[in-house]
Amino acid sequence: MNSVRRRTVLAAVGGTAVAGGAATGTARADGPHGGTAPERKAADSGRHENSGKGPHEAKVQALLARMTVEEKLGQLQQLTWAGNTGPGGGQTEAAEEAARKGRLGSVLNIYGAKYTNALQRIAVDESRLGIPLLFGLDVIHGFWTTFPIPLAQGASFDPAVAERDAEVSAKEARSNGVHWTFSPMMDVTHEPRWGRIAEGNGEDPFLTTAFATAKARAYQGSDLAAKDRLAACAKHFVAYGGAEGGRDYNTVDVSEARLRNQYLGPFRAAVEAGIATVMASFNTISGVPAHGNTHTLTDILKREWDFDGFVVSDYTGVQEMIAHGFAADGADAARLALGAGVDMEMVSTNLVDHGKRLLKNGEISAERLNDAVARILRLKFRLDLFDHPYVDEDAAVGKPGKEARAAARETAARCMVLLRNEKSALPLNTSARTLAVVGPFGDSTDLLGTWAGPWGESFPAVTVLDAVRDAVPKAEVTYAKGVAADGEDTGGIAKAVAAAKAAEATVVVVGEASALSGEASARSDISLPGAQEKLIEAIAGTGKPFVVVLVNGRPLTIGGWLESAPAVLEAWHPGIEGGHAIADVLFGKVNPGGKLPVSFPRAVGQVPIHYNHENTGRPYDPDNKYTSKYLDLPNGPQFAFGHGLSYTTFDIGEPRPAVTRIPAAALRKGDTVEVAVAVRNTGRRTGDEVVQLYLRDPVASIVQPVRRLCGFRRVTLDAGKSTTVRFRLSAEHLGFWTHDPAGTFVVEKGEIRLYAGNSSLAKGERTLTIT
DSSP states (O other): OGGGOOOEEEEEETTTTOOOOOOSSSTTOOTTTTSOHHHHHHHHTTHHIIIIITTTHHHHHHHHHHOOHHHHHHHTEEEESSOOSSSSOOOHHHHHHHHHTTOOOEEESOOSHHHHHHHHHHHHHHSSSOOOOEEEEOOSSBSSSBOOOHHHHHHTTOHHHHHHHHHHHHHHHHHTTOOEEOOOBOOOOSOTTSGGGGGSOOSOHHHHHHHHHHHHHHHHTTOTTSTTOOBOEEEEETTGGGOGGGOTTOOBOOOHHHIIIIIIHHHHHHHHTTOSEEEEOSSEETTEEGGGOHIIIIIIIIIISOOOSEEEOOTTTTTHHHHHTSOSSHHHHHHHHHHHTOOBEESOOHHHHHHHHHHHTTSSOHHHHHHHHHHHHHHHHHTTTTTOOSOOGGGOOOSOOHHHHHHHHHHHHHHOEEEEEGGGOOSOOTTOSEEEEESTTTTOOTTSOTTOOTTTTTSOOOOHHHHHHHHSTTSEEEEEOOSOSSSOOOTTHHHHHHHHHTSSEEEEEEEOOGGGSSTTOOOSOOSOOTTHHHHHHHHHTTOSOEEEEEEOSSOOOOOGGGGGOSEEEEOOSOOTTHHHHHHHHHTTSSOOOOOOSSOBOSSGGGOSOOTTOBOOSSOOOTTOTTSSSOTTSOSSOSBOTTOOBOSSOEEEOOOEESOSEEOHHHHHTTOOEEEEEEEEEOSSSOEEEEEEEEEEOOSOSSOOBSOEEEEEEEEEEOTTOEEEEEEEEOHHHHOEEOSOTTTEEEEESEEEEEEEESSTTOOEEEEEEEO
């Protein structure tokens, strides 16, 4: 036991001693933050200059000096143009009036070059100082061109997928007058009942960090003034993914260590990557609403991390502190929000309504008001809105282009996960003469997913039925709905059964409607809605070959039908080219290589269930009743984090660290440990494998998860070929944050167990010792 006893040997306040990285998407990548600590420091040295504190600061301060209190407070106000993302009506008339008076900073939900230019002209030409407006929009996974939902993108285990989404989205949106997207969402969650799980990248902070930073960089590019880039927004700050019961807007009770180790990491990385804005979350954090939480918004975000962008509230989030029982009234909510670190109020108007009186009474300071206004003005300068406030209406992108659609199709297929494939039921034979497509989503355009935007109806998704017919044009392809997406009517099942009996193979397309995931879409039962399971059972009863395609925005509990289904393809909500992407995988044009970014529970009663849980004093033992388990369920999830099959097979070797021992002092100086993992395609066709590296710290001063993802890389290998993937581990991966509110990160002496494989159940193991 002495070999694994631990004591603190490396401690840093505020994260200043955290180093290094691990492989994500490159042959020798140096981390989820894009480099080692010294490299990131050098890369970030220009962040303040780029943010405007250098070239624009004189202009910001000169403008501030000319502004009245009312104009300053106006810059802190964001109003909605359409009002379709929350309660209440639109604020169109109010927005125009405020813009004309120079008492409005931003508008959300307005898009289209003609409309944005018209409102912008009111602000620029008719207000006293001509300060341009900042237009924001929820461009979550596409503008005109809808990409797979972010949860699906996480399943690709390839951050380049998120980059392609962001680049296409930014180009389309910016040409239509949008400057700012409320994305990426980087809420780590263990709650599949929570509808907003669809908007994030799953249950793991390391994976989320890689995707969030990649997407943020791609939205913003190297210059926000470019006409094909958007300012990004890291949301929701913070711990929103821990909402109790998976109910949206609900409370979160979290320790400081859990806050830092599970929830804050992706946001910290996004700040290091230069993200322009951060959005406060709806939830309370251990009793304090995020919109009034000085510890998270100011102590951590603005002081510890030196974030120089601005914080925007969520929709009426400032006002909602009254309902939380934290603020007495609107004036109190304004005082608390500004004092905690909120810089812009979305939709509710407490800062504008009460700010002048609060300032006069000394309840808010002129210094803090000026700080908030300056942060907003800096972004407007970075976006080049003062010199170029309008967009070229003739150059506005008006529909998904050919290249954008191709990108959406390729990425959608890359996100799909083959959950089951008994006796090589997939891929389907392209020489089939008769095929059947059945199920409520077989001929449905409802494949776009949550936050597809009001433009989704204009550019619907390609259906699976149409795509199957395109893929096998010589085959007779019949369709029968069978059952509705919800409801218990089974009257159509007989027709679906008849279609299956007459076909060589049947594709059963089932899942969730897009409206069942996303904001305000929590479900207490996460099985297939309505009578869809009965449809699957009826098709299985025919004895004819069939496969199941799932289209959904969250993990589902897959019931008794699983064992009867020869193959199950998790397609998620795949976006505008979803049907074609599904067909590409079904017929083998694309060999699936995605992996689950979140565990699939066996039953909702298991929730929360996730791979990176802590151990108990009585870990699961099937032969001992008095250990941690359920009496009526097998141990573990139905499908584990990282699981995903292929049409070929792979062999992944044990992790081989370059050294087996490393001094803590060396880690403190920034040294890293290279870990090599060999992988070979042992099958007969080219395919993708995601090599995954996990670690466990078995003895620590704060109990650690049984496993933590610390590296991943998706590789493509021809049949019989092999390669070696190299990861690089540093203090950042080998240590953890303590309960110190000031932010103490430690690396402790002792053993670190490394695991390599193709899921969180990886078997290959080696030991690294920190001395």
